[in-house]
Amino acid sequence: MRRPLMAGNWKMNNNLASARKLAADLVQALGGVEQVEVLLCPTFVHLQAVMEQIKNSGIALGAQNCYCEAGGAYTGEVSAAMLADIGCKYVIIGHSERRHVIGEDDGLINRKVLSALAEGLRPILCVGETLQEREDGVTEKVVTRHITGGLAGVSPEDGRRVTIAYEPVWAIGTGMTATPGQANDVHALIRGLLSEGFGPEVAAEMRIQYGGSVKPDNVKGLMDQPEIDGALVGGASLKAESFEKIVKYYE
């Protein structure tokens, strides 16, 4: 049985005071929740302040990115080792904004996944097609490339620590959500690819989140799908009230 992972991707939002307050409010609302695992991913500069708020609450901390080298002359970058050192459990890798705005490719994303795993972190590998790619009928091809490219060289043992987030680019921050059926179909494709790569036993353990305009009023329909094991939430994770409703979709 896969325990869902409900993650808030705060992106480049908040200042120090509002990040602290949001984390404190979420500890009040969600501390001790057992049905799902709750994860907060603030910006790098707010990680420690959020960590102070959530420690001992059962809520996990994650970063939104890392670099693929352990250390050295990489001005402006942050390594997976540094994230692990300050108490991060997860790191989001290959988010569509990094692929399409910053220009990251599958090769770099793969090196980041391998580096995160080597440092003991749990990578959340984001995959998903653009609107044009969906309309061109190449969703399967794109998602397959993201999965096989992003996970190249990952052992089945390490595969157990990887979460996949299926995030159709056309649904991120747009208010357009994939229907539960559309999302589940792609999740089933991903599960099949994981099974080919790591074997059915490991694939059955791995969580595949959905992301893309998840809101309190659509989360239940998505989470009812057999292949959807959680949500990666952007906009609706910035307000404690809406993120609480999303996390407690089961009530």
Ligand code: PEP
């Ligand atoms: C995201 O940032 O990963 C995301 C899915 O954003 P939103 O929920 O705002 O669409």
